[in-house]
Amino acid sequence: MGCRRGANRVLARFRRRIVRARCCAARFLHCVTMTSPRVLLFPGQGAQAVGMGRAWLDRSAEARAVMERADRALAGELPGGASLSQLCLHGPAEVLNRTDVSQPAILAVSAASLAGWLAETGAGSIREAGVVAAAGLSLGEYSALYAAGALSLEDSLRLVLLRGRAMQEAAGASAGGMVALIGASDEQAAQVCAAAVARAEGPGQVLVCANFNAPGQVVISGSAGACAVAAATDGPAAALGLRATPLQVAGAFHSPLMEPAAERLGAALERAPVLAPGCVVWSNVTAQAHSSDAASVRLGLRRQLTEPVRWSSSCLAMARAYPGAEFHEFAPGKTLAGLFRRIDRGVRVVGHDEPA
Missing domain, CATH: 3.40.366.10 (Malonyl-Coenzyme A Acyl Carrier Protein, domain 2)
Known part of the structure; x- marks a missing residue:
């Protein structure tokens, strides 16, 4: 009987140590994964x-x-x-x-x-x-x-x-679109917008920078006529050596x-x-x-x-x-x-x- 009780006490201590070790491991892993915000x-x-x-x-x-x-x-x-x-x-x-x-x-x-x-x-x-x-x-x-x-x-x-x-x-109330300018700086994108509005036919033409997504990737947005001028092969984007890609979107978002x-x-x-x-x-x-x-x-x-x-x-x-x-x-x-x-x-x- 005494041997059995002694063995049980040893086993209980061993189990408690395992539980403590697991808790310590969990806290360690939590600290490791949380070192960076x-x-x-x-x-x-x-x-x-x-x-x-x-x-x-x-x-x-x-x-x-x-x-x-x-x-x-x-x-x-x-x-x-x-x-x-x-x-x-x-x-x-x-x-x-x-x-x-x-x-x-x-x-x-x-x-x-x-x-x-x-x-x-x-x-x-x-x-x-x-x-x-x-x-x-x-x-x-x-x-x-x-x-x-x-x-x-x-x-x-x-x-x-x-x-x-x-x-x-x-x-639906105003014909508009968006054009991605690949390779454009923010300043070049603004130049393209101004030049396209000046050349586009029709009153009230609008074209503005809409998305500054990443260096060399700016999206412009505005009136359909100005977008067409900006994206033309002989348009202001091409004149600056930029690739202009019309986007398949419903309208002139962020404008x-x-x-x-x-x-x-x-x-x-x-x-x-x-x-x-x-x-x-x-x-x-x-x-x-x-x-x-x-x-x-x-x-x-x-x-x-x-x-x-x-x-x-x-x-x-x-x-x-x-x-x-x-x-x-x-x-x-x-x-x-x-x-x-x-x-x-x-x-x-x-x-x-x-x-x-």
Whole structure:
């Protein structure tokens, strides 16, 4: 009997040591993985593709729960009565690519992948995951505000649904387009805009810089006539040795031609609850951190429709603000990692288009 009790005591001590060792290992791994602050990145319109989010929805209960909430939030609002998840997974592409569909669809997939990633890390919140900031390209700024807790999932989805509808209607009211200038400096892009407006026929021609995506990649936006002049083989872009590629978009986004959409969105934003974010969120318009003031956030989102997206400057500012930070790009796609490599090759971007 005595031998058995002694053996049991030894075994109990051994088990306690194993438990302590496991706890120490868990704390060590937590410290190792949390040595670098984390910044979250979210994609914008154009990242959509039929089947997006499938890997997360197949393998993550947390991602599925978020998508189910998104389906309920927009039930009956989408073409043909389709659910958001149905359009994300099965399309058809011509419906998913509509501005008023792709915007809530991308946000929902981003939110689902964020939930899945947090579950993978074992963190109960972005704060526990070591997140210090979030940013998104154009539409992605709404995903960033959702991730930071400034907007609820339901309010985010309803806002971007309205945003997409308003942009689509504004595009239909005035013929416009967008042109990518490859190899252009910011100054050259401005020169192309001014020259194209001067040469374009018709009253009220508008052409402005709309997206500063990365060094050598600027998108201009405005009236159809001015866009055609800018992209012509004998146009001002060609004269500067630049490649001008017209984009397949519904309208002149991030230009003054979107003012009617900005007015509609502004009214909706005034009614939407905006809370103080749980981490810093960066503004596309200013390339600076949003203040925690709700009115300032609303104004920034309104201005975003008619003013340029300063993504390159935003990324540089974040890299300086968070030296050594690990940047995490969420679904769908991997576009932002590619842009960041052109902006600052010293920054590490981890993609989460699918589970680890």
